[in-house]
Amino acid sequence: MNDGPGVYLDYAATTPVDPRVAEAMCACLTGDGVFGNPASRSHEYGRRALEKVETAREQVAALVGADPREIIWTSGATESDNLAIKGAAHFYRNKGRHLVTVKTEHKAVLDSMRQLEREGYRVTYLAPQPDGLVDPEALRAALRPDTVLVSIMHVNNEIGVIQDIAALGAVCHEHGVLFHVDAAQSAGKLPIDLDALPVDLMSFSAHKVYGPKGVGALYVRRKPRVRLEAQIHGGGHERGMRSGTLPTHQIVGMGAAFALAGAEMERDLAHARALRRRLLGGFAELPGVYLNGHPERCLPGIVNLSFDYVEGESLLLGVRPLAVSSGSACTSASLEPSYVLRALGRDNPLAHSSLRFSFGRFTREADIDFAVARVRATVERLRALSPLWEMVEQGIDPARYHWATH
Amino acid sequence: MIDFELYSPAVLEHYERPRNVGALDPEAPGVGTGLVGSPQAGDVVKLQIRVDAEDRIVETRFKTYGCAAAIAAGSWLSERIEGLTLDEAEALDSREIAEALALPAVKMHCSVLVEDALRAAVADCRRRRAGA
Amino acid sequence: MTVYLDNNASTVLDERVLEAMRPYLAGPLWGNASSLHRHGRVMRSAVERAREQVARAVNAHPDQVIFTSGGTESNNLAVLGVAAAAPGPGRLLISAVEHASLREPAHALARRGWRVEEWPVDGEGRLRLDAVDPACGPAPALVSVMAANNENGVLQPVAEAAALWRPLGVPVHCDAAQALGKVPVDFGGWGVQLMTLSAHKLHGPQGVGALVVSQGAVLRPLLYGGRHERGLRPGTENVAGIVGFGAAAELAVAELAERAARMAALRERFEAGLRRLPGAVIFGDGAERLPNTVQFGLRGCHGETVLLQLDRAGIAVSSGSACHSGVNQPSHVLLAMGVAPELALTAVRVSFSPRNRAEDVDRLLAALAEITATRCAQETPA
Numbered sequence: 001m002n003d004g005p006g007v008y009l010d011y012a013a014t015t016p017v018d019p020r021v022a023e024a025m026c027a028c029l030t031g032d033g034v035f036g037n038p039a040s041r042s043h044e045y046g047r048r049a050l051e052k053v054e055t056a057r058e059q060v061a062a063l064v065g066a067d068p069r070e071i072i073w074t075s076g077a078t079e080s081d082n083l084a085i086k087g088a089a090h091f092y093r094n095k096g097r098h099l100v101t102v103k104t105e106h107k108a109v110l111d112s113m114r115q116l117e118r119e120g121y122r123v124t125y126l127a128p129q130p131d132g133l134v135d136p137e138a139l140r141a142a143l144r145p146d147t148v149l150v151s152i153m154h155v156n157n158e159i160g161v162i163q164d165i166a167a168l169g170a171v172c173h174e175h176g177v178l179f180h181v182d183a184a185q186s187a188g189k190l191p192i193d194l195d196a197l198p199v200d201l202m203s204f205s206a207h208k209v210y211g212p213k214g215v216g217a218l219y220v221r222r223k224p225r226v227r228l229e230a231q232i233h234g235g236g237h238e239r240g241m242r243s244g245t246l247p248t249h250q251i252v253g254m255g256a257a258f259a260l261a262g263a264e265m266e267r268d269l270a271h272a273r274a275l276r277r278r279l280l281g282g283f284a285e286l287p288g289v290y291l292n293g294h295p296e297r298c299l300p301g302i303v304n305l306s307f308d309y310v311e312g313e314s315l316l317l318g319v320r321p322l323a324v325s326s327g328s329a330c331t332s333a334s335l336e337p338s339y340v341l342r343a344l345g346r347d348n349p350l351a352h353s354s355l356r357f358s359f360g361r362f363t364r365e366a367d368i369d370f371a372v373a374r375v376r377a378t379v380e381r382l383r384a385l386s387p388l389w390e391m392v393e394q395g396i397d398p399a400r401y402h403w404a405t406h
Numbered sequence: 407m408i409d410f411e412l413y414s415p416a417v418l419e420h421y422e423r424p425r426n427v428g429a430l431d432p433e434a435p436g437v438g439t440g441l442v443g444s445p446q447a448g449d450v451v452k453l454q455i456r457v458d459a460e461d462r463i464v465e466t467r468f469k470t471y472g473c474a475a476a477i478a479a480g481s482w483l484s485e486r487i488e489g490l491t492l493d494e495a496e497a498l499d500s501r502e503i504a505e506a507l508a509l510p511a512v513k514m515h516c517s518v519l520v521e522d523a524l525r526a527a528v529a530d531c532r533r534r535r536a537g538a
Numbered sequence: 539m540t541v542y543l544d545n546n547a548s549t550v551l552d553e554r555v556l557e558a559m560r561p562y563l564a565g566p567l568w569g570n571a572s573s574l575h576r577h578g579r580v581m582r583s584a585v586e587r588a589r590e591q592v593a594r595a596v597n598a599h600p601d602q603v604i605f606t607s608g609g610t611e612s613n614n615l616a617v618l619g620v621a622a623a624a625p626g627p628g629r630l631l632i633s634a635v636e637h638a639s640l641r642e643p644a645h646a647l648a649r650r651g652w653r654v655e656e657w658p659v660d661g662e663g664r665l666r667l668d669a670v671d672p673a674c675g676p677a678p679a680l681v682s683v684m685a686a687n688n689e690n691g692v693l694q695p696v697a698e699a700a701a702l703w704r705p706l707g708v709p710v711h712c713d714a715a716q717a718l719g720k721v722p723v724d725f726g727g728w729g730v731q732l733m734t735l736s737a738h739k740l741h742g743p744q745g746v747g748a749l750v751v752s753q754g755a756v757l758r759p760l761l762y763g764g765r766h767e768r769g770l771r772p773g774t775e776n777v778a779g780i781v782g783f784g785a786a787a788e789l790a791v792a793e794l795a796e797r798a799a800r801m802a803a804l805r806e807r808f809e810a811g812l813r814r815l816p817g818a819v820i821f822g823d824g825a826e827r828l829p830n831t832v833q834f835g836l837r838g839c840h841g842e843t844v845l846l847q848l849d850r851a852g853i854a855v856s857s858g859s860a861c862h863s864g865v866n867q868p869s870h871v872l873l874a875m876g877v878a879p880e881l882a883l884t885a886v887r888v889s890f891s892p893r894n895r896a897e898d899v900d901r902l903l904a905a906l907a908e909i910t911a912t913r914c915a916q917e918t919p920a
Contacts, residue, residue, distance in 0.1 A: 013570035022564030037548035043854030075607030078773035108763025214776025234639025244610035247745025323575035403444035
């Protein structure tokens with residue numbers, strides 16, 4: 001998987017499609033495949049497509065301990081987040097108009113919340129602890145009598161911390177509040193048992209777990225039943241919650257990806273842990289490097305490091321052709337500091353930059369070694385060039401220096 | 407700026423192989439130091455010059471904390487001013503830097519910053535000489 | 539071997555389109571089009587190339603093409619997006635024969651206080667241009683007229699309809715999901731501000747479509763979560779799907795004349811045979827229609843029964859909109875044309891693709907002849 005350009009360590013942005021998944025998808029796309037519209041009940045082509053769709057639904061449900069009837073297909077996690085948050089808020093608007101989320105959520109959650117604010121809802125944005133975790137007591141304190149929904153992601157896409165969704169969900173349910181979890185980064189990588197978890201809505205993505213882009217799912221609890229107002233109407237597909245022709249090959253791909261992720265989770269996890277150790281070990285000797293987020297309660301496949309006194313853009317340029325991220329892919333069109341890292345509020349030095357390394361099933365040790373060597377060399381080179389690093393070496397704290405502004 | 411394709415080969419070349427990186431003893435005779443910008447603003451440039459008895463620049467050093475354009479601009483200028491007198495160096499304009507490196511519009515401030523560093527270094531040099 | 543004659547529901551993927559998609563679907567190319575690194579930029583350029591292909595296919599500018607998850611989402615984005623940008627509930631005018639994915643968001647708006655009016659059609663399913671007076675009443679926030687009906691294939695005078703509203707500055711949306719690839723589609727020439735497109739109706743992949751949005755159109759997104767697609771449609775781009783859409787659109791337009799001629803020949807052959815069957819009625823017979831679509835009824839034969847018989851005979855057709863298959867109600871399209879409910883319940887839709895052959899038509903005709911001769915004849919005549 002490394003015959004592409006450079007070394008790819010941006011699995012949290014998107015993963016390569018597993019060849020077995022691709023094969024299952026391509027099999028749907030040939031003339032003798034399953035090209036019918038799954039909503040066409042009047043003929044064999046439609047029924048065969050529907051059968052494939054339902055098999056995939058079972059595969060997705062099985063991975064997360066859900067009933068297949070609790071899985072709604074969407075175009076991706078962004079749509080799932082929108083449907084869960086806006087759909088529940090709209091449906092239960094007479095119950096209350098307050099929602100709670102966390103400052104470090106994905107844009108799909110935060111922007112959905114902002115839209116609800118424009119519609120007159122109130123939203124509380126919790127600050128995480130410096131390690132990225134949300135304190136269940138802080139959540140409890142934020143709940144109000146009119147709170148209808150709490151949305152907290154399982155694994156953060158930038159720093160990889162794993163929230164204690166069992167504890168957070170328990171707080172929600174004690175107060176009769178719906179709990180939505182964005183599991184785009186965790187599904188297929190960590191065990192999830194919705195049968196046992198106090199979660200009402202959960203968003204999934206296929207392309208973060210070796211499946212195709214453009215397909216996702218939303219888990220909607222049946223017992224007790226959670227209701228949503230559809231965001232996309234027309235045709236009444238997916239029990240009226242999400243209309244639109246179901247893209248059979250995409251859904252088949254997601255089902256295959258989730259089934260594989262379940263079957264290979266132990267192996268994938270062990271592999272990611274070993275790579276993580278190797279990566280962190282590679283930077284152990286380099287001064288001024290910090291790991292962002294909780295060091296243990298995190299997904300092994302995401303490592304976010306800050307490098308003091310190195311500027312971000314020149315670092316990214318220098319590490320080419322290593323494909324890493326300087327922030328969430330959705331926001332990285334600008335090099336403003338990541339809002340996730342800012343929300344952690346670590347006592348950061350004045351100047352630093354961060355890289356997110358994310359890796360997985362197809363990453364080799366040699367890829368990690370390449371990344372470590374490339375990043376170390378660039379950081380060292382840029383520090384040798386940096387007047388700030390020079391000050392630090394002379395015992396001057398650039399943060400206390402009186403900078404003339406002009 | 408994120409699209410590295412916007413950078414000219416000249417910027418990339420100076421970024422990869424910056425000239426005159428390092429430091430001169432700021433207290434040494436004939437040395438002038440300019441340190442401009444701020445970490446908050448995202449770019450810091452330190453430019454140092456050493457002049458001979460005829461006020462001619464005989465040695466330069468620079469360091470940059472900042473983007474590739476700021477590094478390249480510092481590097482390019484450190485070469486450009488070698489052999490110039492202080493008066494000649496002061497007459498240099500940031501536009502010459504921007505043109506030589508074909509800086510994209512969003513990076514024009516980098517050329518201004520290194521020009522400021524040069525002016526500060528020249529002023530420091532003159533001040534120290536007058537004081538000496 | 540089953541004969542597939544339900545191409546208005548979905549088409550088989552063109553092999554050439556699959557080949558274009560394969561590197562993005564199965565590797566070696568992957569990446570997030572929003573990422574800065576080379577993997578991301580390779581994806582970005584693939585998306586932008588497809589945007590140009592789609593734009594060219596409908597005479598639009600690439601900047602006007604917003605990729606979505608399909609026709610349903612595009613129709614929702616057009617209706618709900620324009621409504622959300624309006625200062626408050628107002629008036630919405632939609633043709634009486636729009637697809638469910640256009641009607642239902644409109645009905646959702648009606649529940650929020652919007653006045654939704656239907657632009658009537660004549661007995662052949664054609665928009666009655668004289669039936670609305672733009673000077674009358676408050677200007678609608680949006681007018682929506684589809685290019686070609688999914689059930690009966692009747693083509694609508696979109697340009698004429700748009701011209702009526704242009705002096706008032708009312709944005710006109712056109713659902714061209716069924717039209718693209720079968721008849722010329724001209725976003726710029728028709729003078730509409732919004733247009734819905736779908737890939738899987740033209741031998742492209744399922745799960746991708748577009749909304750073409752003119753620069754002047756004001757709308758809010760349906761989904762939130764990033765600045766993708768001019769801020770109108772967030773989410774990681776479905777690059778393989780988008781690439782497939784681009785390739786399919788380019789092929790469909792390049793081969794339009796040839797494909798349309800093939801489909802028209804099949805349709806003619808079928809209609810000629812159909813007219814010889816007792817009690818056969820072709821809906822929208824007098825109107826200009828898509829070259830591939832025939833919606834008909836056999837008087838006295840319930841449509842669902844005919845579908846069942848044809849299914850057993852290995853022929854795949856539908857009653858109309860796939861989205862409502864299984865719902866045993868007369869089509870709103872036929873009712874809007876003034877077709878009696880009993881007759882509307884006989885409706886069967888045959889939709890060809892250029893891949894069908896004359897033998898497919900003959901098999902269908904033979905099966906229909908058998909149905910009329912035997913089982914259906916025992917049903918109560920309508």
